Amino acid sequence: MASLEPQERAAPAIRTDWTREEIASLFDLPFTELVFRAAGIHRAHHRPDEVQLCTLLSIKTGGCPEDCGYCSQSVHADSGVEATKLMDVRAVLQSAARARDAGSQRFCMGAAWRNPKDRDMPAIVEIVKGVRAMGLETCMTLGMLTRDQADQLAEAGLDYYNHNIDSSPEYYERAITTRSFEDRLETLAHVREAGIAVCSGGIVGMGETRDDRVGFVHALATLPRHPESVPVNALVPVKGTVLGDMLADTPLAQIDDIEFVRTVAAARITMPESMVRLSAGRESMADTVQALCFLAGANSIFTGDTLLTAPNAGDDADTALFGKLGLKPQT
Numbered sequence: 415m416a417s418l419e420p421q422e423r424a425a426p427a428i429r430t431d432w433t434r435e436e437i438a439s440l441f442d443l444p445f446t447e448l449v450f451r452a453a454g455i456h457r458a459h460h461r462p463d464e465v466q467l468c469t470l471l472s473i474k475t476g477g478c479p480e481d482c483g484y485c486s487q488s489v490h491a492d493s494g495v496e497a498t499k500l501m502d503v504r505a506v507l508q509s510a511a512r513a514r515d516a517g518s519q520r521f522c523m524g525a526a527w528r529n530p531k532d533r534d535m536p537a538i539v540e541i542v543k544g545v546r547a548m549g550l551e552t553c554m555t556l557g558m559l560t561r562d563q564a565d566q567l568a569e570a571g572l573d574y575y576n577h578n579i580d581s582s583p584e585y586y587e588r589a590i591t592t593r594s595f596e597d598r599l600e601t602l603a604h605v606r607e608a609g610i611a612v613c614s615g616g617i618v619g620m621g622e623t624r625d626d627r628v629g630f631v632h633a634l635a636t637l638p639r640h641p642e643s644v645p646v647n648a649l650v651p652v653k654g655t656v657l658g659d660m661l662a663d664t665p666l667a668q669i670d671d672i673e674f675v676r677t678v679a680a681a682r683i684t685m686p687e688s689m690v691r692l693s694a695g696r697e698s699m700a701d702t703v704q705a706l707c708f709l710a711g712a713n714s715i716f717t718g719d720t721l722l723t724a725p726n727a728g729d730d731a732d733t734a735l736f737g738k739l740g741l742k743p744q745t
């Protein structure tokens with residue numbers, strides 16, 4: 415059987431000087447050519463038969479003061495999601511143990527906060543230490559961080575911090591008004607300076623244009639260093655959120671599957687070494703579309719039945735999918 419080891423061919427240089435025009439030209443390629451190029455870059459940097467498994471847990475759900483138009487957890491949404499307090503450490507560790515036993519490699523914990531309060535930090539630090547001690551990689555997404563908070567998380571041993579730029583700089587303020595794209599970049603800089611690996615991506619299918627998707631990939635690919643993980647979410651339309659309701663009223667605004675795969679491919683080509691995560695939205699995605707995403711360079715997924723509040727594909731469906739496609743969990 416042909417070897418699937420990466421680095422069989424010379425790996426192209428890592429660039430952070432992509433122009434928007436170059437990325438637009440990638441999106442404009444014939445689909446088969448775009449996917450072919452992305453698959454080549456994927457194989458040069460990663461094992462194409464391996465997919466990283468990550469599990470999400472919402473450690474503090476709902477009641478968020480931010481007005482992100484896609485999110486079920488915003489107080490501005492009428493989604494029926496109940497607000498909870500921060501989970502206690504023991505309950506988080508029980509959930510992490512289940513994820514580890516189900517084969518997950520990374521445990522990603524999300525809190526519906528604009529930013530953590532300093533009084534929340536001791537509990538967060540305890541959670542990071544506990545999950546790490548179980549042999550899982552740790553990731554947190556808690557909203558905006560000060561440099562000092564990022565240092566505290568680094569000190570606790572946090573491996574990754576997720577903070578999405580979500581869309582193009584231009585589209586950002588149409589989806590969210592309570593903070594700016596610049597605020598996001600500032601937290602990402604704090605995370606980098608603290609020495610924590612960066613997970614940053616966004617959402618496709620919010621009613622944005624092709625040019626916004628180009629701008630989204632461009633913003634990530636021109637960061638001073640590429641994020642180690644790039645989650646590409648397909649909007650999960652939630653009733654009672656601005657964007658979920660908008661899509662229900664205008665089904666034509668829904669993202670086209672091929673356009674979604676093009677976005678994954680553009681992320682893979684421009685950020686060759688990053689893990690590109692096929693994130694929210696897999697539950698309603700056909701196996702064939704997911705297969706195209708893996709071919710186009712996606713090499714990470716969220717496992718389990720639930721994302722933060724929305725349903726996920728689930729382990730049985732994923733076992734069947736991996737079986738059909740001959741994929742295996744990353745070792």
Ligand code: SAM
Nearest residue numbers: 484485524526527555557578647648649650694
């Ligand atoms: N509050 C923190 C923040 O916004 O940074 C962390 C949690 S927030 C839910 C994490 C990410 O989930 C968002 O940046 C967004 O990309 C994604 N997300 C939220 N709701 C979504 C939805 N309905 N569909 C797809 N992705 C979603």
Ligand code: DTB
Nearest residue numbers: 524555645693694721722723724
């Ligand atoms: C990311 O990019 N996707 C995850 C994680 N980072 C935190 C969250 C997806 C949330 C999907 C909607 C929900 O579960 O409420």
Ligand code: SF4
Nearest residue numbers: 478480482485488526
């Ligand atoms: Fe709050 Fe994050 Fe949801 Fe925005 S995406 S409303 S910041 S939980």
